[in-house]
Amino acid sequence: DQQVKQNSPSLSVQEGRISILNCDYTNSMFDYFLWYKKYPAEGPTFLISISSIKDKNEDGRFTVFLNKSAKHLSLHIVPSQPGDSAVYFCAALYSGAGSYQLTFGKGTKLSVIP
Amino acid sequence: NAGVMQNPRHLVRRRGQEARLRCSPMKGHSHVYWYRQLPEEGLKFMVYLQKENIIDESGMPKERFSAEFPKEGPSILRIQQVVRGDSAAYFCASSSLGPGGPQPQHFGDGTRLSIL
Numbered sequence: 001d002q003q004v005k006q007n008s009p010s011l012s013v014q015e016g017r018i019s020i021l022n023c024d025y026t027n028s029m030f031d032y033f034l035w036y037k038k039y040p041a042e043g044p045t046f047l048i049s050i051s052s053i054k055d056k057n058e059d060g061r062f063t064v065f066l067n068k069s070a071k072h073l074s075l076h077i078v079p080s081q082p083g084d085s086a087v088y089f090c091a092a093l094y095s096g097a098g099s100y101q102l103t104f105g106k107g108t109k110l111s112v113i114p
Numbered sequence: 115n116a117g118v119m120q121n122p123r124h125l126v127r128r129r130g131q132e133a134r135l136r137c138s139p140m141k142g143h144s145h146v147y148w149y150r151q152l153p154e155e156g157l158k159f160m161v162y163l164q165k166e167n168i169i170d171e172s173g174m175p176k177e178r179f180s181a182e183f184p185k186e187g188p189s190i191l192r193i194q195q196v197v198r199g200d201s202a203a204y205f206c207a208s209s210s211l212g213p214g215g216p217q218p219q220h221f222g223d224g225t226r227l228s229i230l
Contacts, residue, residue: 043221100162
């Protein structure tokens, strides 16, 4: 039973255009959502997060949008750069459990074409 | 990377041997998490520890797996009597707790465990 789903295994975007990565979740108890970027043979790198009390958070080229009613979030990268090519993981946690374990999606491989 | 340090990066074991994976958290972080990633899958939570305490081990297999985070030294994930299905990438993460709630977890580069 996947609680965090990334339904697009891969995405290709032209350099300079917008990349939109999507994520859906089923557990309404989740109250923090995070995006990580991962290069081969390296660990995930934290990109940006959002609390469930917000609907948008922006950091430079990265913006995360949260739609609680739809249990959906998305990561926008503008403008996309070749160095953004990586696997992007959506993750969620429920802070009230006292555990802070992250539940990950399976990832979306982004390829930014020069 | 002065962040989370994991060693070894690669570990090869034969079936039935023991595997020990080490993790030193980022400076100032007192919370350690272990995750496992199988090929083509996302990371799956295994265990959450604070110094000398296991807080949540709900993702750990009931047998052969154990974890510790002693008062001094790195956190250790130990797998006894390894089997082929234990082959995976094992990632450690660390975090602190801030006034605004849980802080983002920062990951090491992982240990790739291969079982012959």
